[in-house]
Amino acid sequence: MRRLRELLTVLAFLLPVLVLFGAFRFLPMLGAAGLSVTDYRPGGDFEFVGAENYAGLFEDQYFLASLRTTLTYVAIYVPLILVVALGTALLLHSVPWGRGFFRAALFAPYVTSLVLSGVIWKWLFEPAGLLQDPSTVLPALAIVGVWKGFGYAMLILLAGIRNVPADCLEAATVDGANVWQRFRHMLLPSLRPAMFFVVVVETIGAFQVFDLIYVMTTGGPVRASYTLAYAVYQYGFTYFEVGKAAAAGLALWAIVLLVSLTQRRAFERNP
Amino acid sequence: MRRTAAFVAVALAATLTGCGSQSDDAVTLWMYPVIADQTQSRAYWQKVEAGFEAEHGVRLRVELQPWKGREQKLGAALMAGNGPDVVLLQPDLIPQYVEEKALLPVSEVLTGGEHTYRPSAVDALTVQGEVYGLPLYQTVTTTVYNRKLFAEAGITDLPDTWDEVKAAAPKLAAHGIPILDYAGSTEETLNMTFYPLLWQAGGTVFNSDGTKSAFSSPQGVEALRFLVDLKAMGGLPRDAATKRSELVDDAVVGGRAAMAHAMVSSTARNVVNTIGAANTVVGAPLRGRKQVTFGQPGALSLLRKAKNPEAAKKFLSYMTSPKVVEELSVQSGYFLPWTDASPPVVDEVDKGFAQALPTARAGDAHPQARKAMALLAPHLQAALLGTRTPEQALADAAGEVDALLQKR
Numbered sequence: 001m002r003r004l005r006e007l008l009t010v011l012a013f014l015l016p017v018l019v020l021f022g023a024f025r026f027l028p029m030l031g032a033a034g035l036s037v038t039d040y041r042p043g044g045d046f047e048f049v050g051a052e053n054y055a056g057l058f059e060d061q062y063f064l065a066s067l068r069t070t071l072t073y074v075a076i077y078v079p080l081i082l083v084v085a086l087g088t089a090l091l092l093h094s095v096p097w098g099r100g101f102f103r104a105a106l107f108a109p110y111v112t113s114l115v116l117s118g119v120i121w122k123w124l125f126e127p128a129g130l131l132q133d134p135s136t137v138l139p140a141l142a143i144v145g146v147w148k149g150f151g152y153a154m155l156i157l158l159a160g161i162r163n164v165p166a167d168c169l170e171a172a173t174v175d176g177a178n179v180w181q182r183f184r185h186m187l188l189p190s191l192r193p194a195m196f197f198v199v200v201v202e203t204i205g206a207f208q209v210f211d212l213i214y215v216m217t218t219g220g221p222v223r224a225s226y227t228l229a230y231a232v233y234q235y236g237f238t239y240f241e242v243g244k245a246a247a248a249g250l251a252l253w254a255i256v257l258l259v260s261l262t263q264r265r266a267f268e269r270n271p
Numbered sequence: 272m273r274r275t276a277a278f279v280a281v282a283l284a285a286t287l288t289g290c291g292s293q294s295d296d297a298v299t300l301w302m303y304p305v306i307a308d309q310t311q312s313r314a315y316w317q318k319v320e321a322g323f324e325a326e327h328g329v330r331l332r333v334e335l336q337p338w339k340g341r342e343q344k345l346g347a348a349l350m351a352g353n354g355p356d357v358v359l360l361q362p363d364l365i366p367q368y369v370e371e372k373a374l375l376p377v378s379e380v381l382t383g384g385e386h387t388y389r390p391s392a393v394d395a396l397t398v399q400g401e402v403y404g405l406p407l408y409q410t411v412t413t414t415v416y417n418r419k420l421f422a423e424a425g426i427t428d429l430p431d432t433w434d435e436v437k438a439a440a441p442k443l444a445a446h447g448i449p450i451l452d453y454a455g456s457t458e459e460t461l462n463m464t465f466y467p468l469l470w471q472a473g474g475t476v477f478n479s480d481g482t483k484s485a486f487s488s489p490q491g492v493e494a495l496r497f498l499v500d501l502k503a504m505g506g507l508p509r510d511a512a513t514k515r516s517e518l519v520d521d522a523v524v525g526g527r528a529a530m531a532h533a534m535v536s537s538t539a540r541n542v543v544n545t546i547g548a549a550n551t552v553v554g555a556p557l558r559g560r561k562q563v564t565f566g567q568p569g570a571l572s573l574l575r576k577a578k579n580p581e582a583a584k585k586f587l588s589y590m591t592s593p594k595v596v597e598e599l600s601v602q603s604g605y606f607l608p609w610t611d612a613s614p615p616v617v618d619e620v621d622k623g624f625a626q627a628l629p630t631a632r633a634g635d636a637h638p639q640a641r642k643a644m645a646l647l648a649p650h651l652q653a654a655l656l657g658t659r660t661p662e663q664a665l666a667d668a669a670g671e672v673d674a675l676l677q678k679r
Contacts, residue, residue, distance in 0.1 A: 042349035043372030043575055132513050132656070218458045221513045222653045237343035239642050240371055242350055 029253070036246035046243075053247035063248060065223065066231040067255075069138070073227060074206040076142040081202050082195070084146055085153035090183075092154070093161045103155070110151035117148055118215035131217055134224035141225055145212055149205065153198045160194030161187060196267045200260050207256045228252045296579060297330035298323075298586045299355040301345065303338050305408065305569060306602045307537045315602050323589050329582045342641070349373055349576070356577035357586060360404055362395035362567050363462065363634035363641065369398045370638040375573045375580060376401035380587045386609035392568035395633035404570025405591045406608035408600060411566030412463060412533040413627035414557055415542055419550040420448050420529040429530075432558045433471070433497055436530075437506070443529050444505030452528035453498065453507045454516040455655055457648040462565045462634045463516070463533045465651055468494040471559035476635035476643065477676075484672040486647065487665035490560070495654050495661035497559070502655055512655035532557050533565050536604050536624050543620060553623025556630050566631025568608055639675055646671045 036053055040046040057063045088106055095102060109117065121144045125131050130140040164187055172182050210229035213219060219226040219234070232252065236245030306312035316333040323331045334355065336344065342364065348354035360368065368374045381388070381402050388406050396404035416429050424442040428435075430450075440450040454464055466476065474490030477483070485491070501507050508514055508522060522528035524541045531538075543551045556564035571590060577583045589595065600607050604621070606628060634640065647668040654664035 040350070041371045041373075042346055042368070044349075044352065045372050126510065129509065132510050134656070134658070217513065218456055218515075220457050220649060220652055221656055222658065223649045233343075234645065236350075237346050238645050240346055240350075240367070 029250075032246040032249050034246075035242055036250055038243050040242040042240050042242075049243065053243040054251070056244055057247055057251060062223065062226065063228075063231055066226050066228045069224070069226055070207060070209075070228045073138050073142060073209060073225075074203060076139055077145050077206045077209075078199060078202050080142055081146045081150050081153055082198060085150045085157055085198065086191075086195075088150065088154045089157035089161055090187075092158055103158075106154060107151035109148050112148070114148065114211050115215055117144065118212065121147075122216055132221055134222050137217060137221065137224045141209075141212055141216060144216065145206070145209065148212075149202070153202060156194050156198055157191060160191045164190045192267065196263070200263055203259060203263065204256050207252065207259070228255075296582070297332045298357065298577075298579065298583050299332045299334060300571075300586070300590075301334050301336050301355040301358040303336055303341060303359055305359070305599070305605065307604075311602055315599065319590065319595060322595070323586055326589060327582070327585050329579075329585065331586060349574070352576065354574055354576060356579070356583040357571050357573055357590075359407070359569055360572045361569065361634075362392075362404070362636055365396060365403050365570070365572065366398050366636050366638040367641055368572070369403055373575055374403045375575050375577070376403055377405055377571075377573050377584070377587060378402040380584055380591070381405055382588075386593060386607075387611050388608055389568070389610050391631075391633065392570075392608055395568065395636060396570050398636075404568070404572045405587055406568040406570050407591065407596060408569045408603060408605035409566065409608050409628070409631075410535065410569065410605050411624055411627045411631045412467070412535055412556075412564050413624055414530060414532050414554040415523060415534040415539045415623075416530045416552040416554060417523055417526060417528075417542070417546055417550060418552050419546060420446075420526065424448070424529075429552055429554060431554055436557065437497070437500060437504075440501055440504050440506030448527070448529050449501075449508050449511075449522075450506045450529045451501055452522040452531045453511040454514045455512045455648075455652055456515040457645065457652070459516060459648070461644045461648065461651075462567075463535075465494065465498075465647075466634065467533045467556070467563065467565050468497060468559070470563045470565075470632055471557055471561055472497075473560040476640070477637050481637050482676060484643065484669045484676070486672075487662075487669035491665050492661045494559070495651065495665060498651075499654055499657075499661055507655075512652045536620060539620050539624070540604070548619065551620075553620050555623075556627050563630050563632050564627055565634065566628065567633040569605070639672075642675060643672045646675065 037048060037050060038046040039049050039052075092099060092102055092106065122131065125140055130136045169182055169186060172186060177185070208229050209227055210233060213225050213227055213230045214233070217225045219230045228248065229252065232245050232248045235241045235248055302316060304312060306315055312335065316335065320331045320333055323329070345354060345358060365374065378401055381393070389409060392406045392409060393402060396402055396406065414431070418429065420443065421427070421429060421439070424439070424446050426439050426442060430436045430439045436450060443450045469476065469486055469491055472490040472494040474488050474494060475485045478485045498507065498511075502511060508528060521531075521538055521541060523531045523534070524538065524545050526546065534542075539551070539553055556562050571587055573580065573583055573587060596607065597612075599605075606625070637643070650659065650664040650668035653659040653667075654661050659667065
């Protein structure tokens with residue numbers, strides 16, 4: 001009876017999130033899965049087309065190119081944000097005063113409007129022409145993405161650092177361990193759960209990058225920043241190929257799921 | 272516990288029902304900033320709402336939408352089944368919406384009263400013998416110059432042909448000013464960037480029966496080479512390949528470019544307000560092999576999913592009545608959609624745009640027109656960035672557009 005009551009209490013607390021998740025995430029995903037096997041048109045007519053939309057994706061050179069572009073962006077963005085967030089978290093942990101102020105200042109970009117930041121960064125990049133050159137546009141976008149997002153990752157890692165017992169670090173210092181040794185052999189292993197969380201969340205975010213592209217480059221120049229999420233948007237809202245957009249969206253979901261599971265396994269194997 | 276559960280249920284129900292759309296018998300119109308001044312625009316559309324309701328006893332709801340992202344928003348609303356009953360569309364969008372079975376024909380409402388519609392406008396709104404849009408106004412773009420910047424570069428005769436533009440470009444570039452503003456972002460409609468030049472070179476986007484692309488013709492290459500040559504001599508903005516047109520911070524308005532080849536009248540008025548009437552020249556469309564520019568009717572279309580098509584047709588009839596259209600023309604500064612009515616010429620800007628009207632072309636109507644644009648635009652960027660020659664860029668794009676047309 002007591003267990004049942006506990007279970008009901010837990011469910012009552014989870015219910016709002018479950019209902020919202022179901023209504024705004026799970027049901028739309030089911031809807032997308034349904035749309036992906038039709039040729040749904042804005043007029044409302046549709047026919048069942050089976051796996052045609054999925055097959056069409058692999059014949060579409062721009063879908064495959066968008067996959068390569070997305071992977072390149074992820075490969076630049078994720079290590080960069082990890083290094084920046086870890087570096088700032090360590091600095092923040094070691095400042096003797098004004099920690100609250102610096103924490104708020106470093107977190108500020110995370111809560112700044114992306115449209116506003118995008119416009120300002122466009123001005124900053126303009127003299128160097130970084131957004132006009134297909135070879136520099138992705139690193140430039142990754143820099144803006146990291147600037148915008150590192151505050152969140154920094155807070156997670158900072159919480160992880162603060163969980164490391166101070167007396168252990170002090171004992172290591174007394175035993176003669178230098179800064180690098182304390183970082184490599186004490187802090188880093190303790191930070192693994194926090195780093196795993198950051199890597200997974202940021203990888204998922206990087207795979208889904210859209211707003212930055214929409215505001216700053218619209219997929220250009222010459223499709224150099226044409227990512228998977230932007231392709232989904234263009235299939236759906238420029239070409240009105242809703243079935244294909246849904247299929248591409250589900251392909252993106254499958255890729256993200258696969259990458260997240262692989263990351264999880266990699267972290268588990270190297271505890 | 273019970274009270275908490277009830278609160279959560281009520282809160283969730285309120286959240287979910289808040290996401291629904293309004294449903295009543297009102298006719299809904301999606302309108303855009305045709306009247307640039309927001310206060311004027313609101314006042315005009317409130318008057319239309321009141322006028323229609325008084326005359327027909329049916330409620331009218333005018334929802335003012337921004338131009339930005341309009342196709343995406345309309346497409347999303349239609350797919351979600353909560354679009355308007357009537358919407359403002361342009362001719363090159365209509366064939367696509369007809370093919371997607373999103374529109375109803377409105378031929379029976381097209382009377383014009385005592386006036387005669389411009390035949391080119393009606394043709395542009397006709398798909399397979401049926402009219403899918405009622406002309407509400409007529410727009411035109413033309414060339415607008417900042418005379419002061421030309422004078423500072425020692426040029427007194429403003430260039431009105433391609434050759435003259437190319438000859439004047441280095442002189443302005445020497446002063447750090449690109450002669451021509453050009454917005455090559457893939458979000459821009461090519462109707463106001465590359466296509467007017469393509470038409471001036473004598474080219475077209477599609478062949479006559481719409482089965483293949485035609486922009487990679489020698490005329491198309493000539494048009495793109497004109498831009499690439501200008502870019503090489505500093506005649507286009509540095510970021511021309513990726514630049515977006517800015518309604519507020521336009522390059523000609525801001526004195527950062529000396530001229531624009533397809534400017535709309537509202538931007539021309541901004542130029543006048545910023546650099547003064549004496550320094551602003553509204554010229555004729557540029558001449559390549561032909562003198563032609565982009566100009567099109569703004570039309571009201573009836574959506575297939577209209578809740579009450581009969582009431583919506585009554586509104587279309589009311590909205591296209593001479594009295595309502597004439598007032599819209601006065602408020603918006605756009606031209607009347609009829610051939611037998613004088614344009615409301617009040618200043619030099621109006622006069623300049625009125626002169627361009629006979630050379631206006633409404634774009635190449637085709638169900639795949641917008642998709643062809645999306646495929647072509649990145650290749651134009653490649654040419655402007657110098658990674659492909661004009662011939663290669665247009666041939667690449669033609670291959671993609673032809674494959675699309677074949678698939679359809």
